[in-house]
Amino acid sequence: MTNKQPTPKPRELNEPFKIKDCTLIALATGVRVHNLRELRDKLEIIDSGSIYYHFWGSRLRARFDDPEYNNDFAAWARHGLHDWILAERLGTIDPTEFDNLKELRQEIIEIIEQRLDESEYVPWAKTDHQFAFATSQIVVFNTSKHFKHPEALGHLVPYLSIGSIFYHFIDARRRAPLGVDDFSKWLMDFNGLHKDLVKEIARVDPYFATLTEIRSQLAQIFESYFGVAA
Numbered sequence: 501m502t503n504k505q506p507t508p509k510p511r512e513l514n515e516p517f518k519i520k521d522c523t524l525i526a527l528a529t530g531v532r533v534h535n536l537r538e539l540r541d542k543l544e545i546i547d548s549g550s551i552y553y554h555f556w557g558s559r560l561r562a563r564f565d566d567p568e569y570n571n572d573f574a575a576w577a578r579h580g581l582h583d584w585i586l587a588e589r590l591g592t593i594d595p596t597e598f599d600n601l602k603e604l605r606q607e608i609i610e611i612i613e614q615r616l617d618e619s620e621y622v623p624w625a626k627t628d629h630q631f632a633f634a635t636s637q638i639v640v641f642n643t644s645k646h647f648k649h650p651e652a653l654g655h656l657v658p659y660l661s662i663g664s665i666f667y668h669f670i671d672a673r674r675r676a677p678l679g680v681d682d683f684s685k686w687l688m689d690f691n692g693l694h695k696d697l698v699k700e701i702a703r704v705d706p707y708f709a710t711l712t713e714i715r716s717q718l719a720q721i722f723e724s725y726f727g728v729a730a
Contacts, residue, residue: 517652517686519645519660522667524560524636526553531633535624536581539573539631540612548601549635552674555595555604557636559666559711570708571595572631573608580625586615596673596707638671650687650694654728658719662711669714670706681706683718697725 529550533539543551554572569575569591578587589611598604616622625631643664645656660668668682678685684701687694700721704714722728 515689516646516648517682519643519656519664520667521641521643521661521663522560522671523639523641523663524553524557525639526557526561526634526636529633529635532630533633534627534630535622536577536583536586536612536616536619537622539576540609540616542633543605543609543612546633547635548605550633551601551605551608553634553636555593556670557634559670560663576625576629576631580629580631581623583615583623586612589615594707599679638667640667650690650697651726651728653683654719654722654726657715657722660715662715665711665715665718669704669718670711673706697721700725 529546531542531546533542555570558567558570558572567575569578569587571590571593574587574590574593577583577590590608593604593607593611595604598607641663647653647656670681672682672685673679678688680688681701684698687698687701701718704717704721706714709717
């Protein structure tokens with residue numbers, strides 16, 4: 501007589517998904533640079549948290565128009581050094597293509613070194629246009645929103661704050677061992693029941709789309725998958 505193994509309990513019975521909100525508090529490092537060579541030198545030693553902030557921090561900073569560039573290094577190359585070529589090269593960097601911040605740092609440095617080799621002189625920024633390295637502290641808030649059933653995603657996601665989207669869809673990637681967003685990580689524990697949904701979520705661009713666009717795309721995915729009326 502064979503012993504029948506117990507059926508694993510679905511996660512929804514004992515571990516609800518708890519919605520959190522967050523904000524990033526910018527912290528000055530005191531490190532400023534005037535030209536491209538100084539930027540290269542400081543990038544080699546600056547804390548990795550600063551690299552993270554200058555690529556992702558702009559997502560939660562108040563802006564009155566769409567940013568021309570997605571990272572602060574590209575923006576400074578354009579507006580501080582007036583180097584369109586460098587700005588374009590730095591602006592096309594997608595941080596999600598790198599396994600860690602160390603690899604991302606090296607990519608930035610290599611692009612800058614290539615530009616230095618091409619230039620006959622090292623451009624300087626005006627005194628009031630220096631690049632100021634900053635880092636950040638993430639402050640996380642608990643909310644009253646939580647759910648046990650995946651179907652609730654279709655109802656809740658359209659109304660989440662951009663801080664919640666940032667925390668669960670972007671910042672989660674550096675927290676989770678799998679390097680995935682919190683929604684996908686949670687859905688993966690349902691014995692493969694929602695693997696197609698996880699694949700759909702993976703198609704959402706976490707970097708070149710704004711937080712508002714990400715929220716809209718996720719909402720459409722969840723509403724369509726679970727048949728939630730718009």
